[in-house]
Amino acid sequence: EIVMTQSPLSLPVTPGEPASISCRSTQSLVDSNGHSYLAWYLQKPGQSPQLLIYLVSIRASGVPDRFSGSGSGTDFTLKISRVEAEDVGTYYCMQALETPITFGQGTRLEIK
């Protein structure tokens, strides 16, 4: 089983400031075609997770461009260029390379 580890687990951010979340996997998420199967989700309070990013860096439809994803192999990063109040919630990374599908523990972003 691929274990996903996020850091930090708690992230207080001042509005307008940038934020960064790290996600590491215990094995490479690259397949034979060179694609990396890493996705990011945001779970706002009381809601189901919503897709932000897939294939490491592709923003889902309707996701603001202040969100960006990067990384390769086993190390990945989600960046928010300027945090807004609506970005509050818990962020999860997920590996989709192989089953069992696994998630990081979650990073709770709060506004200072």
Place this chain on the structure above:
Amino acid sequence: QVHLQESGPGLVKPSETLSLTCTVSGGSVATNSYYWGWIRQPPGKGLEWIGYLYYTGTTNYKPSLRSRVTMSVDTSRNQFSLRLTSVTAADAAVYYCAGGYCRGPGCQLYYFDWGQGIRVAVSS
């Protein structure tokens, strides 16, 4: 993007069977572009993938739950279902049905679209 809606009892007795159904709209379950699966989230905790199936009936379950899980698809109703037997307090969670978008000849998973979730408690 498909829309998914869970339904089923919100309370199950210990040792009994949890049964949930997911109704899909905005697309057909009989598609080669999606897996149909379940993910759960215990109170205050993270996300746990339970398993998924393809419209052909091929299933893939989390190994630790495999002995208790059955998933099925009903193409005539555009629904898929989860059965989890012998539930305990550890199975209390919000259960999400999810559509796993996939591409390529091997249907490689890209991401999940999620339902709104249904809270299931386990208590006598």
